Amino acid sequence: MNSEKIMIVDGNSILNRAFYGLSRNTMLSTSEGIQTNAVFGFINILTKFLSEENPKYLCVAFDMKEPTFRHLEYDKYKAQRKGMPDELAVQVPIIKQVLDAMNIKRIETPGFEADDILGSISLCAEENGMEAILLTGDRDSLQLASQSTRIKLPVTRGNKTETDEYDYQKVVEKYGVTPKMLIDVKGLMGDTSDNIPGVPGIGEKTALDLIQKFHSIEELYENIDRVEKKGVREKLEANKELAFLSKRLATIERKMPCITTDIQQYIRTDFDRERLYSIFKKLEFKTFIERFGLSDTPMVEVTESLNMEHVDADTVGELESCIEAIRLSKKMAVYYHTDPSDNRLDDLCIYACKEEYAPAVMVFNNEFTGDTAIDVLREVLESAEIKKYGHDLKKLIKFCKTKSIDIKGIAFDTMIGAYILEPTRNSYTISELAEENLKKSILPAEILYDKHGKKLQQGLDVNPSTVCAACVTVIYELAEKYAPIIEGNGQHELYYNIELPLVEVLADMELWGFKVDIEGLKAYSKEMDSRLVILENEIYMLAGENFNINSPKQLGSILFEKLNLPVVKKTKTGYSTDAEVLEQLSQKHEIVERILEYRSLMKLKSTYADGLLAILDPNTCKIHSSFNQTVTATGRISSTEPNLQNIPIKLEMGRKIRKVFIPSDENYVLLDADYSQIELRVLAHITGDENMISAFSNNEDIHTTTASKVFGIPAGEVTSIMRSRAKAVNFGIVYGIGDFSLSKDIGVTRKEAKKYIDDYLAKYSKVKEYMSDTVAKGKELGFVTTLFNRRRYLPELKSSNFNMRSFGERVAMNTPIQGSAADIIKISMVKVYSELKKRKLKSRLILQVHDELIVEAEKSELQEVSVLLKQCMENAMELKVPMTVDVKSGESWYETK
DNA sequence: CTAGTCACG
DNA sequence: ACGTACGTGACTAGT
Structure with missing residues (x-):
């Protein structure tokens, strides 16, 4: 017996199963709104079974839209074939493209169903002594089971998808009839979903009983008088013609005339990896891109070419010679590598350009470096003349600070650069950036990392210093690639004057920490x-x-x-x-x-x-939170482990927590400075709305003013409920409001809420203009921008999906406001930090909470620092409205209210 | 690992 | 008619 295997897939039924299986809980779609849940599920199911069975031959069968030969006869009975839902139908051509790119043979034959193709090819396989595996979601195929043909049937039980597998014996066990007799059973009982009429009044139980006894419809009718139950007999006699027709309809064709019997053409070959990559990329199937190790152009393995070139500096002499090279080239790339699994220092890599064409890479192993190497490096690190290029420099800066090295000359951080260019990425690892932007692979393909940077499998034994060396070489190349794009986008100031200097500020905040009682x-x-x-x-x-x-x-x-x-x-x-x-x-x-x-x-x-x-x-007794500069889509920073940006304040019980946040020691007090209404002021500035500008310029209470405009009464007559409603409208406008949500928020009717919004936009007419302009511009350019040209790309604006497009529109309205406010406070942070440093004050910036800065002020500096803080913040930039900052001090965070 | 919930601006 | 405000992170239960 030939043990070669062929797997034949019923494309339509598996696609259907994938669609309903996944869409029950999730709706998967790309950011442009192409639905992809069925495609995703299909590939998932297919690859799962392929690895389970690993067949030598493979093909996927599809139905064509027109009625099939088997069902032409049935048209007499005037039933409509059940159509596919649109959401599924649009995904069919996509899956066909994917299959083509995977070099998987597709079979579609006019006039035949996918079932018939399964039946015909499995028969060929049987005749050739091969094993056939049918992957289908359709129970009808069970009639095809035999000694050499198995049927795999994914079924959903509750929330789980399991697989039932049937061979000849299993069918007999389960139904008490042979697979072939299932045709007769179906002929009698019918199948509404498959438009097989059957004999009216005969259900599954009766049909099975009859066929178990008579073996076929033919024999049944020959011995019809042996049917004991009178009612059943009468039903059978009255519908004889229908029974035989139904049997023909239920019979899967096994000898299709136009199917080739040459199994060899279904032999599996390699994927068209480039094509598959471009399709998966469009579908945003990152998991599959990773799982299959795809990319559009072949990767160059950096480590391989570096094996010859880099120098491991194991002695002070080697180190000195490399430093000499750095002094000459006046630039160095630094990669501070920590093993992600533990947090200890692993390697510090320095890359120096001796000359353009002969790069030398030094790698210091930590065992050697210790503090000796750091002291040797101090000179170059502290020199502002020598430009530092790096990836995630915050880590290096923190390290330097612990060694009392005042690092200077920071020229480029590729992690921050990538964030400015692509703020919605969810990962900024150097290896991913190098692969995507330079087509260079730092790690040999055999080593796989999960999303946390943990090694999944130990592959080739690669010298870690070589990997480290590879990282530093790509840092230069990435920087060279990013810098001109940043310039071209008009983001020079944002990158070099805001984000890059902020790296050190955040490093200092993290290191200093916040003392807790x-x-x-x-x-x-x-x-x-x-x-x-x-x-x-x-x-x-x-x-x-x-x-x-x-x-x-x-x-x-x-x-x-x-x-x-x-x-x-x-x-x-x-x-x-x-x-x-x-x-x-x-x-x-x-x-x-x-x-x-x-x-x-x-x-x-x-x-x-x-x-x-x-x-x-x-x-x-200190808390050292991490401040992440590359997380948010809008430009805000985020705080983790712990999140210090969501410490309770609204309710007194929670607010009490703030009593335990205290200054480092008795020589300090806390200063808390917060911007008043920064987002609404930014809105006034961006829109240039005269009414809103004058409200802020006259130092009016913006919510009261808004209430007086919306309700059409003098400010003096605004009640507290009116003010709070106006406040909700003000917030809502910033988020890209809808009447439904506003009505729910403030507990008025939807109609009333709509009136508030309309009145608001009528009074602040420039706001209305801005809202439609920014959406239109976002759609045209593909992105929206903040005051400092921070970008957020919004493919959602072009989505055909209503919800997705609406989301894009709200984001287009909100991001410039939230993002500009983020730009402004970042400027303040840089100013405050550099001013404190310049004046050699002991006071420290320790925390930022989106519109407030917390400074730990040395008591003798209190006056000076609180003035400095207020001025840096209020003058961070010039707006069409004044920015006002409220500074308060206290012996705990609780007291700074 | 996801869903639900809730803390903040 | 759609489904219903922007941006985050942490904890707990339960699969």
Whole structure:
């Protein structure tokens, strides 16, 4: 027996299964709105089974749209074939393109269904003594099972997709008839989804019983008088013609005239990798690009060419000679490499250009370097003449600062450069940037890294210093590639005067940290705890049972099933139990208010009290958050481990947490300076709206002024409710508002909300103009910009998908505002930092929270620093409206209100 | 690893 | 008629 295998795939049914399987929970589409969930699922399923079976031959069969020969006869019965949903139909041509690029043979034959193709080719395979595997979502194919033909059937059970596999024996076991007899069963019972009428009144049970007894429809009718049940017999007699027709319809064709019997043409060959890459890239299938290791042009392995060229500096002498080269070329690329799995220093790589054509790379192994090498390097690092190129220089700067090296001459950071050019990327690893921009692979393809930079498999044994050397060489090349693009985009000032100097500011903030009163924090945690225990017991009592209050699922079943409270809102997995829902239910049952309190205390305890305790440095009692410069799409910075930008303030109970954030020691106090209404001022500036400008210029309360304009009354008559509604409108405008959301936010009718918005836009007419202009311009150019030419690309604006396009429009309106505000505060940070440094003050910038800066001021410098802070911030740039900054001091963050 | 929830500007 | 405000990060449960 020939053990060669062929897999034959029913393209239509697998695509269908992929579509319904995935779209139940998620809708996958590209940023331009091309739906791709079925395509994604199809490839997923296909590759899964390919690796499972690894067949030598492979083909995919598709139905054509026109009625098939088998079904022509059926047209007499006037049933419409069920059409495909549009969302699926548009994905069919895409999957065909993908299959072509994968060099997988597709078969479409007019007049035949995919089933018939499966039947015919599997018969060929059987006749050639081959094993056939049919991959299909259609149970009809079970009739094809035989000793050498297996059927793989993906089925969805609950939320999971499993695979049933049938061979001859399995069919007999499950149905009690042979695969061929399933045709007769189907002929009797019919199949509405496949438009097979069957004999009316005969269902699956009866049909199976009959065929088990008579083996076929023919024999059944020959022995019709042996059918015992009178009703069944009468039904059969009345529909004899229909039964035989149905059998013909249910019979899969196994001898299609036009199918080639030459199995050899289905032999699997390599993918057309370049074509596949370009298709996957368009579909944004990053997982598949990675999984298949695709790229559009062949990669050059940098490490390979470097093996000969780089020098590992193992002695002070070698180091000195390399430093001499740096002195001459006046530039150096530095790569500070930390092993991602632990956080210790691994290698420090310096790349020096001796001459243009003969680069030398030095790699210092940490064991050698220690502090000796650093001292030798100090001179070049501190020289402003020698330009430093690097990737993620914040890490290097922090390292230098711990060694008291005042690094100067920072010329380019490729990570920041990539962020300016592509702010919506989610990863900025040097190896990815080099692969995409330079077609250079730093790592041999055998070594794969996951998204956290962890090695997935140990492949070739590559000398780590070679990898490190490869990184420094691509840093130069990337910088050379990015710099002219940044210039061309008009982003010189943004990059060189804002982002690049900010790197050191953030490094300093991270290193300095924020002192915390540990005892106070522990006491706070205990306070939360004791209240939580009480609440917990009350909740269990009211519920009548113990359950996990933190589980939305368990809580939902208590509230909505046991206590029968009305369901307000649903999530895609069950009942919603969020604060908004609970607020609405709070009058209906006394358990609800306790759950609300429990939730908020739990949040405070777990995230803030215990969360901070877990992460703070026990030796210094300080928190060292990371400030990430390349995360947000708008230009803001983000804070992680811990996030210091979302420490509670709105509610008093949470705000108390701020009491534990204190100055480093008794010589310092905290200064908190925040911009007043920076986003609305930016809006006034960008739109040039006279009404809004005059409101700010006259130092009016903007929400009151807005209320007076929207409600058409003098400012003196504005009530507090009017002001708060106007405030909501002001915020909403910044986000690209809709009447629905505004009405929900402030609790008025949708009609009323719409009137507010219309009145707002009528009074601030330039705002209205701006909103439509920025969307139009964004659509035309493909991106929107901030005051300092920070870009955000918005392919969504051209999407045919309404939701996606609407999202793009809101983002087009919001990003210039949020992003410009981010530009401004970044300028302030750079100014404050350099001013403090220039005046050799002991005060430090320690935190930024989007529109506020927190400075730890040395007590004797308090006056000077608070003036400096206010002035740097207010004069960060010239707007058409004044920028006002409020500075407050205190012995804790809580007191700076 | 995702979903739900909730903290901030 | 669509589905319903922008930008973040952390924690917990549950698969």
